[in-house]
Every structure is written in structure tokens, then in C-alpha cells.
Amino acid sequence: MSPTTPRFPSRLPNVGTTIFTVMSALATQHKAVNLGQGFPDFGCDPKLVDGVTAAMQQGHNQYPPMPGVPALRQAIAAKIEALYARPYSADAEITVTAGATQAILTAILCCVGPGDEVIVLEPCYDSYVPNIELTGATVVRVPLTPGSFRPDFDKIAAALTPKTRAILINSPHNPSGTVWSPEDMRRLDELLAPTNVLVISDEVYEHMVYAPLRHESVARYPGLAARSFIVSSFGKTYHVTGWKVGYVAAPAALTAEFRKVHQFNVFTVNTPMQYGLGAYLQDPAPYLQLPAFYDAKRQLFREGLANTKFRLLPCEGTYFQCVSIEDLAVPERDLPEADFCQWLTREIGVAAIPLSAFYGDGFDQKVVRFCFAKRDETLREAVGRLERL
Structure with missing residues (x-):
């Protein structure tokens, strides 16, 4: 008799392959323009690569300190204070992480356990719920307002209980591109002030907010900052998503x-990349210029889509554009969002992500998400194909 693999209960019985992996594989299979998964199809600044190469050549190839290379943590703290007027101690309050996904999981694992409740605002990034479930805590889903994707503070207030340990917020918001306002932040601050609820603030798109708006980091609000883990990502900011380097700022x-x-769970993060990023951060111009860089791509893509029957939803931040498919002149518009995206990839040659993938119950609004972090010629090619609809 051949050996058998022991059976055991799954820690994540409802989790399968992510929609991003599914759609990217389908895009490759059908040679479609991949506007689904959120990564650039262009390179980073060669100076950043040179900085990492120099660090390797200088011998920075062994374990760095567990919290991160001091020079990088100091640069992060300086950036946060310059942008949001809040000082963080580089030694005691900044930790370099293996990307934002690890940062979020670690923040949840360190403070959440069985019997706790954690609020997520749907639609939300697909790692949040499995991270909470791994702790044995209960996920409490609160919907953002359909259509506008604004936070509904009456519903958030109703979801708060003595068991609430934390709330995850995300601005600029993936997938909708909505940006929280100063009033939103003040409302959240007032709501949580009498509680012991922690905040995990996913701010990975902090440098992609379009005028006249600005990014409202929780760091700007003392009451929120005192209870928050702030998560950000160098991969998003510097077009190096494959490097998987991020950070957390917290009291x-x-x-x-x-x-x-x-x-x-990781101990520490890639040493030469930390040295390269620390040196590159000394010049704020790359991240200060990022809103204008992506705004030009946003305008190019939106102007192109204006010639189609997709109905554009507002895009205040991120590099994602959501559209309604309800007005398309094709019968496939009546398909569920996920089926429509597969049809769009196979038959039209453009990959998108269904918004229903960001809801636990698969809520279907006839809305799909495109990523415009692409070369201009890629965006023009995609629009040319989408104009056929």
C-alpha cells in the first residue's frame, strides 16, 4: 500500500486561488492586455537599481537588524514627519516589512485573537478577511456606500461592540479609487475615541491622490495615530511591486x-534593497511627483474610455479606474461581473477584475476595475480594443 498524506482541517476552507492569479493567467493565455492585476508594465528609476547594486557590492548581503536598516527607518520617519507633521521614532516606532501584505497580517496577528471582532469595510482587499480568520477572530463586514464607496459611519457605529478589537481602513481605496476626506477622518476619530479599538490603516497608495484632494493619513490626526498601525509600500510608490518591501509606523x-x-514570521527583510531604498528616499522628488505622473495616465485612460459605453466612476486616488458595464450594447453585460471579465479577456482582449471579488457575498453591482499603471501605448491599445463594445 502506498503512503497516504494525512488529512487535517483547513485553516482557510473558503479560500481558493485569488482572482488576480486567475485573471492574469487568462490574460496570458489569450494574449490580452492585462489591466487586471495592479502592477506597472514599466521599469523603475535606474538610480534605485544602482543604489541596490552598490549596496550589494559594498557587502550589505547579510542579515540586517530585525526592525530594518537604521538609515531606512530614519528616512521613513523623516518622510512621515515632513508630509503629515507627526514625529515617529525610527528606533521604536518604524518597522520595515516584507511588503504591505505581510505588514497587515503581522499587525492583525499581534493584537487579535479568538473571541475578538474585527471590522472590515467592503469592498476590501482580498487578504484582510483570511488574515483575520487565521487568528480565530470574527470578521464583521460593513459595506461602503454602493456607487460612491464612501464610509457609512452610522453602520460602522452599529458594528462596534465590546468585542471589537480593530478596524481596517484603506485610503486611497482599492478597488474603488475613493479617498477619505478630513471629515471622514474626524468622524472616525470621534467614533473610536471612547473605545479601545485599534486601527490598521492601509495607506499603500498614499502618493496617488489627485488634486485638489490630499492624502489624509491617520498620522495627521493625533487621536487616530495613537491607536493605529500605518501600513505603506515602496513597491507601489517606486514601481517595484516584486521587491515586496514596505513598512509599518505605530506608537x-x-x-x-x-x-x-x-x-x-519573516525576522527581517532583504538587506541591499533596504540600503538602496534608504539612499533613494533622501530625495523626495520621486514620490512628490508621483501624483502628477499617475494623473496623466488617469486622464489618458479616462479620456479614452469616454469614447466607449463604459460609465466612468470617480477616481480620486490609486491607479485603479472602476466602470459600470450596465450601458454596454452587448448581451454579455447581463452576465455576472466575474463571467463578464472572463468574456472580456477571451473575446475583447482586455483583462479586468470584477468588483464582486472584493465582497464576501459576491455582491454584484455591474462594476469592474481596470489598472492604469501601464505605459501609455498599453493604455491606448486597451482603449482601442474596448471601443469595440
């Missing part, structure tokens, strides 16, 4: 708990 007491988990 010292929260950081101490965060690092207890961090040291045992």
Missing part, C-alpha cells in the same frame, strides 16, 4: 507587540 507600545510577531 512604541503597538510596535513592540508588532515586532514580537514580525521577528518570527
Whole structure:
């Protein structure tokens, strides 16, 4: 008798292959323009690569300190203070992470356990819910307002209980491109002030907010900052998503708990990339110019889509554009969003992501998401194909 693999109960029985993997594979199979998964199809600044190469050549190839290379943590703290007027201690309040996804998981693991409740605002990034489920806590889903994707604070207030341990927020918001306003942040601050609820603030698109708006980091709001883990990503900011380097800023007491988990799930992060990023951060121009860089791509893509029957939803931030498919003159518009996206990839040659993938119940609004972090010629090619609809 041949050996058998032992059976065990799945920790994530409802999780399969992510929609991003499915759609990217389908795009490759059908040679479609991939506007689904959120990554650029262009390179980063050669100076950044040169900085990493120099770090390798200088011998920075062994383990760095567990919280991150000091020069990088100091640069992160300086950036946050310059942008949001809040000082963080590079030694005690900044931790370099293996991307934002690891940062979010670690933040949840360090403070959430069985019996706790954690609020997520749907639609939300697909790692949030599995991360919470791994702790044995209960996920409490609160919908953002359909259509506008604004936070509904009456519903958030109703979801708060003595068991609520944390709330995850995300601005600029993936997938909708909505940006929280100063009033939104003040409302959240007031709502949480009498509670012990922690905030995990996913701010990976912080440098992609379009005028006249600005990014409202929780760091700007003392009451929120005192209870928050702020998560950001160099991969998003510097067009190097494959490097998987991010960071968390949090008060010292929260950081101490965060690092207890961090040291045992990754311990530390790629050394030469940390040195390269630390040197590159000394010049703020690349991230200060990023809103204008992506705004030009946003305008190019939106102007192109204006010649189609897709109905454009507002895009205040991120590099994602959501559209309604209800007015398309094809029968496939009546398909569920996920089926429509597969048809669009196979038959039209453009890959998108269904918004229903970001809801636990698959809520279908006839809305799909495109990524415009692409070369201009890629966007023009995609629009040319979409004009056939």
C-alpha cells in the first residue's frame, strides 16, 4: 500500500486561488492586455537599481537588524514627519516589512485573537478577511456606500461592540479609487475615541491622490495615530511591486507587540534593497511627483474610455479606474461581473477584475476595475480594443 498524506482541517476552507492569479493567467493565455492585476508594465528609476547594486557590492548581503536598516527607518520617519507633521521614532516606532501584505497580517496577528471582532469595510482587499480568520477572530463586514464607496459611519457605529478589537481602513481605496476626506477622518476619530479599538490603516497608495484632494493619513490626526498601525509600500510608490518591501509606523507600545510577531514570521527583510531604498528616499522628488505622473495616465485612460459605453466612476486616488458595464450594447453585460471579465479577456482582449471579488457575498453591482499603471501605448491599445463594445 502506498503512503497516504494525512488529512487535517483547513485553516482557510473558503479560500481558493485569488482572482488576480486567475485573471492574469487568462490574460496570458489569450494574449490580452492585462489591466487586471495592479502592477506597472514599466521599469523603475535606474538610480534605485544602482543604489541596490552598490549596496550589494559594498557587502550589505547579510542579515540586517530585525526592525530594518537604521538609515531606512530614519528616512521613513523623516518622510512621515515632513508630509503629515507627526514625529515617529525610527528606533521604536518604524518597522520595515516584507511588503504591505505581510505588514497587515503581522499587525492583525499581534493584537487579535479568538473571541475578538474585527471590522472590515467592503469592498476590501482580498487578504484582510483570511488574515483575520487565521487568528480565530470574527470578521464583521460593513459595506461602503454602493456607487460612491464612501464610509457609512452610522453602520460602522452599529458594528462596534465590546468585542471589537480593530478596524481596517484603506485610503486611497482599492478597488474603488475613493479617498477619505478630513471629515471622514474626524468622524472616525470621534467614533473610536471612547473605545479601545485599534486601527490598521492601509495607506499603500498614499502618493496617488489627485488634486485638489490630499492624502489624509491617520498620522495627521493625533487621536487616530495613537491607536493605529500605518501600513505603506515602496513597491507601489517606486514601481517595484516584486521587491515586496514596505513598512509599518505605530506608537512604541503597538510596535513592540508588532515586532514580537514580525521577528518570527519573516525576522527581517532583504538587506541591499533596504540600503538602496534608504539612499533613494533622501530625495523626495520621486514620490512628490508621483501624483502628477499617475494623473496623466488617469486622464489618458479616462479620456479614452469616454469614447466607449463604459460609465466612468470617480477616481480620486490609486491607479485603479472602476466602470459600470450596465450601458454596454452587448448581451454579455447581463452576465455576472466575474463571467463578464472572463468574456472580456477571451473575446475583447482586455483583462479586468470584477468588483464582486472584493465582497464576501459576491455582491454584484455591474462594476469592474481596470489598472492604469501601464505605459501609455498599453493604455491606448486597451482603449482601442474596448471601443469595440
